[in-house]
Amino acid sequence: MTRTTPPRPLDVEALFPELAAYRGTTTRLHPRPGSPDVSSSSVGGPLLWPADEPWPVCTEPHRRGVGRRPADIHRERQILAAAWARDANPGPTTEERALLEERARKHRVAGVADTDPLPMIGVAQLYRRDVPDLLAGPDGCDLLQVFWCPFDLHGGTGYGMSIDLRWRRSSEVVEVLAAPPRPAVVGFEGYVPEPCVLHPEQVATYPFAGLLPEDLRARIDAWEEALEEEAEEWENDEAPEAPTYQFDLSIPPGWRAGGFASWHVTDPSPMDCRTCAAPMDLLLTIHSKEWDGGSGSWKPIEEQDLPAHRFATPTEVAVGNWGQLNVFACRVPSHPHSWSIQ
Numbered sequence: 001m002t003r004t005t006p007p008r009p010l011d012v013e014a015l016f017p018e019l020a021a022y023r024g025t026t027t028r029l030h031p032r033p034g035s036p037d038v039s040s041s042s043v044g045g046p047l048l049w050p051a052d053e054p055w056p057v058c059t060e061p062h063r064r065g066v067g068r069r070p071a072d073i074h075r076e077r078q079i080l081a082a083a084w085a086r087d088a089n090p091g092p093t094t095e096e097r098a099l100l101e102e103r104a105r106k107h108r109v110a111g112v113a114d115t116d117p118l119p120m121i122g123v124a125q126l127y128r129r130d131v132p133d134l135l136a137g138p139d140g141c142d143l144l145q146v147f148w149c150p151f152d153l154h155g156g157t158g159y160g161m162s163i164d165l166r167w168r169r170s171s172e173v174v175e176v177l178a179a180p181p182r183p184a185v186v187g188f189e190g191y192v193p194e195p196c197v198l199h200p201e202q203v204a205t206y207p208f209a210g211l212l213p214e215d216l217r218a219r220i221d222a223w224e225e226a227l228e229e230e231a232e233e234w235e236n237d238e239a240p241e242a243p244t245y246q247f248d249l250s251i252p253p254g255w256r257a258g259g260f261a262s263w264h265v266t267d268p269s270p271m272d273c274r275t276c277a278a279p280m281d282l283l284l285t286i287h288s289k290e291w292d293g294g295s296g297s298w299k300p301i302e303e304q305d306l307p308a309h310r311f312a313t314p315t316e317v318a319v320g321n322w323g324q325l326n327v328f329a330c331r332v333p334s335h336p337h338s339w340s341i342q
Helices: 017-022 070-085 094-103 214-232 245-250
Strands: 024-028 121-127 143-148 163-168 201-205 281-287 324-329 338-341
Touching: 070 094, 121 281, 143 281, 163 324, 214 245
Parallel strands: none
Antiparallel strands: 024 201, 121 143, 143 163, 281 324, 324 338
16 A cells, blocks of 8 residues: 655645755655565665575674563564554453563573674665665665664763665675574664665655754744644644644654755764765654644555554654654765764
8 A cells, every 4th residue: 555645734835935945855664564575665674685694793892681582573563553453441461461471571591791792683775766765875876774783871861873775786696595594682772774665755845944044944933823822722622733844844753765954953063084074965764653643644554544653653663752862874875874863
């Protein structure tokens, strides 16, 4: 099934014609539960990885011998989904609660040193043929594969992810690795994605307001304040949901490729290449939710009747405080990437 973004609540270019000069596109990936294969763009699916190539590992020093087993995390999600999907008496039974408590236990892996090679988790793979706004890879590579370490504390910080991007030419993979290595335990269940197929959709997008010219930003702010004042004149239970530039008219939520990064948690930060100092472009956004529980104006037309609390998190991935991870790439594809959490 395709996923279709509804028309925006307002024509933002009619309100602010100058925005036409800043209009861009982004590809919403719309990951949804499914059974992808190695030839598919996917989240949490099997990767087109050569049998004779070492799997990415993390060797940065951090504790890695205590955590939850990935199989337990997947099973817990299955139990909960089935429990809440029941028409009669939805919710876990006493027996299911006991199973959930067992699955939630942390396990210790004996003899694991803090720098032992730890298999990274394959988070996603994107074929350029499927994703119009995916940046070009180096030397004609057509497949981007994304990995991360299933633990935090990298770089000596309290919260530090470790992300690995790999580009390759899919046509050069002859024999696919049948059984990739997997971590015995993970530090955070939000780093374990559920298998999802993608339904890419290219939509219009506009820069984060804080990066627009000051006079244009001021006019947008004044317009939003006027809408808020108008809404306050309604009775509380009758007040319409006032659209905002940030959350309804400019940058869509969810997993997406290309376009503009949102800086709604922090002030905009320069994302310049560490090698050549050139400004970097947004490569990929990994989002904890496909839409929010507020106005939900970005919720696909085909899913208007689905409640956010059960269906807005199909990948089960969580980054930051249920936020988003923005991965940036230099226009010289061989240069290292950078990232920011919002």
